[in-house]
Amino acid sequence: MAEARSNALSVCNVVKVFGSGPGAVTALNDVSVNIEANEFFTLLGPSGCGKTTLLRLTAGFEQPTGGEIFLFGEEIENLPPHHRPVNTVFQHYALFPHMTVTENIGFGLKMLKWNASDIQARVSETLALVKMEAFATRKPAQMSGGQQQRIALARALAPRPKVLLLDEPLSALDLKLRQAMRQELKTLQRETGITFIFVTHDQEEALTMSDRIAVMSEGQIQQIGAPLDIYERPLNRFVADFIGDTNFITARIAAISGSKATCTAGGGLSFSTPMVGEHSKGDTVTLALRPEKIKLKAATARAKGSATIANATYLGTDTTYEIALTRDVMVTARDQNIAAGMGRFNAGDRVSLEFAAGSARMLTD
Amino acid sequence: MKRQRKGFVLGHYPGMNLWTALFFVYLYAPMLVLVVYAFNDSDRAQIWRGFSTRWFYKAFANDSIQDAAINSLIIAVCATVVATTLATLAALAMARTGEFKGRSATLGLISLPLVVPEIATAVATLSFFAVIGFQLGLLSIIVAHTVFCIPFAFLPIRARLEGMNDTLEQAAGDLYANEWQTFRHITLPLLMPGIVAGAMLSFIISIDDFIITLMVSGAGATTLPLYIYGMIRQGITPEVNVISTVMLGISIVFISAYWFMTKGDDHTTTH
Ligand SMILES: Nc1ncnc2c1ncn2[C@@H]1O[C@H](COP(=O)(O)OP(=O)(O)OP(=O)(O)O)[C@@H](O)[C@H]1O
Ligand SMILES: [Mg+2]
Numbered sequence: 169m170a171e172a173r174s175n176a177l178s179v180c181n182v183v184k185v186f187g188s189g190p191g192a193v194t195a196l197n198d199v200s201v202n203i204e205a206n207e208f209f210t211l212l213g214p215s216g217c218g219k220t221t222l223l224r225l226t227a228g229f230e231q232p233t234g235g236e237i238f239l240f241g242e243e244i245e246n247l248p249p250h251h252r253p254v255n256t257v258f259q260h261y262a263l264f265p266h267m268t269v270t271e272n273i274g275f276g277l278k279m280l281k282w283n284a285s286d287i288q289a290r291v292s293e294t295l296a297l298v299k300m301e302a303f304a305t306r307k308p309a310q311m312s313g314g315q316q317q318r319i320a321l322a323r324a325l326a327p328r329p330k331v332l333l334l335d336e337p338l339s340a341l342d343l344k345l346r347q348a349m350r351q352e353l354k355t356l357q358r359e360t361g362i363t364f365i366f367v368t369h370d371q372e373e374a375l376t377m378s379d380r381i382a383v384m385s386e387g388q389i390q391q392i393g394a395p396l397d398i399y400e401r402p403l404n405r406f407v408a409d410f411i412g413d414t415n416f417i418t419a420r421i422a423a424i425s426g427s428k429a430t431c432t433a434g435g436g437l438s439f440s441t442p443m444v445g446e447h448s449k450g451d452t453v454t455l456a457l458r459p460e461k462i463k464l465k466a467a468t469a470r471a472k473g474s475a476t477i478a479n480a481t482y483l484g485t486d487t488t489y490e491i492a493l494t495r496d497v498m499v500t501a502r503d504q505n506i507a508a509g510m511g512r513f514n515a516g517d518r519v520s521l522e523f524a525a526g527s528a529r530m531l532t533d
Numbered sequence: 534m535k536r537q538r539k540g541f542v543l544g545h546y547p548g549m550n551l552w553t554a555l556f557f558v559y560l561y562a563p564m565l566v567l568v569v570y571a572f573n574d575s576d577r578a579q580i581w582r583g584f585s586t587r588w589f590y591k592a593f594a595n596d597s598i599q600d601a602a603i604n605s606l607i608i609a610v611c612a613t614v615v616a617t618t619l620a621t622l623a624a625l626a627m628a629r630t631g632e633f634k635g636r637s638a639t640l641g642l643i644s645l646p647l648v649v650p651e652i653a654t655a656v657a658t659l660s661f662f663a664v665i666g667f668q669l670g671l672l673s674i675i676v677a678h679t680v681f682c683i684p685f686a687f688l689p690i691r692a693r694l695e696g697m698n699d700t701l702e703q704a705a706g707d708l709y710a711n712e713w714q715t716f717r718h719i720t721l722p723l724l725m726p727g728i729v730a731g732a733m734l735s736f737i738i739s740i741d742d743f744i745i746t747l748m749v750s751g752a753g754a755t756t757l758p759l760y761i762y763g764m765i766r767q768g769i770t771p772e773v774n775v776i777s778t779v780m781l782g783i784s785i786v787f788i789s790a791y792w793f794m795t796k797g798d799d800h801t802t803t804h
Pocket of ligand 1: 186194195214216219220
């Protein structure tokens with residue numbers, strides 16, 4: 169467990185089963201993850217994949233069915249919540265309705281037996297941190313969702329936790345406020361140096377805020393990596409599909425040289441991709457290709473390797489084109505609307521496709 | 534809520550308003566008479582002689598009435614405190630232990646006394662006291678009242694607890710509060726409206742009780758309802774009207790307070 173000690177949080181082979189017998193639900197199925205100190209770490213995944221469960225195990229509201237959890241090297245899975253130096257920002261804030269903002273933020277400090285003047289100073293400091301000084305005497309019911317969210321954040325930050333857990337804290341806010349809060353949360357994390365474990369099912373949120381992301385599905389971690397890794401180098405079909413839009417192209421390995429492979433697909437396409445998994449020449453594999461990596465060029469009807477645009481959808485900043493490579497192979501390409509007006513092409517136009525080497529990724533499944 | 538025009542709506546049929554009015558007259562006319570005659574100047578309760586508050590002074594100065602009132606108060610306060618405490622503990626135990634076998638049976642058992650005929654409870658209580666050799670008197674009344682007040686106190690407390698989710702308690706635990714501190718700072722204050730409502734309900738039920746009290750009261754432990762009954766047997770006097778009016782007033786105050794307490798429930802529980 170030497171590795172476990174150098175991390176802020178180490179989750180080792182954790183299993184969580186709710187209920188028993190035929191109705192049992194496996195919420196986490198052998199999850200292992202190491203989160204470094206000072207990291208902004210995001211758990212990303214669809215509804216029901218076990219994100220909240222992992223957070224609740226860390227906070228101590230649930231006990232794991234199996235596995236171990238270490239917090240800065242200390243085994244914690246048997247400690248009650250009030251003995252863990254971890255604070256939570258709850259999804260619906262869970263502010264105490266009968267207490268003022270000041271009392272809410274001071275609650276943790278009071279329980280830690282800080283003296284009154286220290287509590288007062290820390291509450292003011294935290295209120296300033298979330299820019300809510302003017303609301304000190306309000307009750308939660310007298311504030312908007314966004315304001316309550318800031319107070320919930322302040323309350324969790326006040327005791328200076330070693331790790332802050334945030335369960336979809338932005339999901340109840342409107343789009344503009346959510347975007348503003350993303351930036352603020354990120355700044356706050358950098359300034360305080362606290363390890364943030366952030367839960368979301370919003371991929372954009374995850375990509376813009378995180379140092380690293382763990383993509384989860386059905387109680388398992390599919391891939392862990394920096395936003396760039398996750399987006400540019402998805403390991404499997406689930407990750408490629410969940411984050412952004414992707415063309416899945418069935419291709420055949422035509423040649424292998426070292427760690428690179430050349431794959432060919434219908435419509436005369438040829439890709440050079442890094443090798444993934446155990447494959448040999450002639451195998452059929454799935455490639456992922458992001459729509460925006462495809463460069464379109466006008467082509468004459470007879471040009472070799474050209475294809476027909478089946479459909480054009482104007483999206484404001486971009487236009488997406490569905491392109492028929494062969495009768496049953498379609499790809500989607502995304503083209504930025506640089507010139508004024510609609511996209512560059514119309515349905516029925518012939519185009520040729522270009523992409524940089526390495527823009528297609530071979531998937532493990 | 535908008536009422537649909539179509540369909541069978543009883544209120545739209547002619548004559549329904551009259552029936553409703555008659556119903557309310559039937560319900561409240563006796564009480565109105567009671568209150569009006571409490572201010573009667575006459576020595577005989579049934580003959581109106583003009584307005585006066587002299588019977589109030591007379592009733593309040595009556596030593597026996599004072600004694601009965603004090604007994605009633607002592608009993609109601611003791612029974613309320615004990616019953617509400619026990620009901621709170623029971624409601625917490627039921628809500629916080631999650632699903633267990635016999636949960637609905639337990640709930641049913643707690644609420645059963647609400648529908649058992651009071652005379653049966655009264656006889657049973659008396660026999661029980663006789664069997665265990667419990668001396669009848671103020672204490673026996675308090676014990677009996679405590680028992681039948683528990684279900685009344687339990688219901689509003691439980692309703693309040695049902696509406697509270699446990700996220701707030703988890704948030705307290707997350708902020709370093711141990712179980713006792715969580716109860717003291719979070720659960721109890723949030724539960725308070727339910728507890729107060731339960732206590733008020735217990736109080737009026739106890740103040741008002743006649744049948745059980747009659748059975749288990751020994752000599753010298755007379756409560757207001759018992760005293761009123763004793764007086765009526767010698768004919769209805771204006772004094773009886775006065776005491777009844779005062780008790781009616783107290784009940785109305787408590788019931789209104791109870792109503793306001795429980796009405797606010799939707800607004801105060803958060804999610
Ligand atoms: N207390 C519980 N009892 C039974 N099953 C539960 C319990 N809590 C969670 N589950 C189940 O465990 C699985 C994971 O739930 P979890 O709340 O962790 O999902 P999530 O990833 O947070 O989803 P969401 O994005 O919708 O919040 C779900 O299938 C859920 O039904
Ligand atoms: Mg969740």
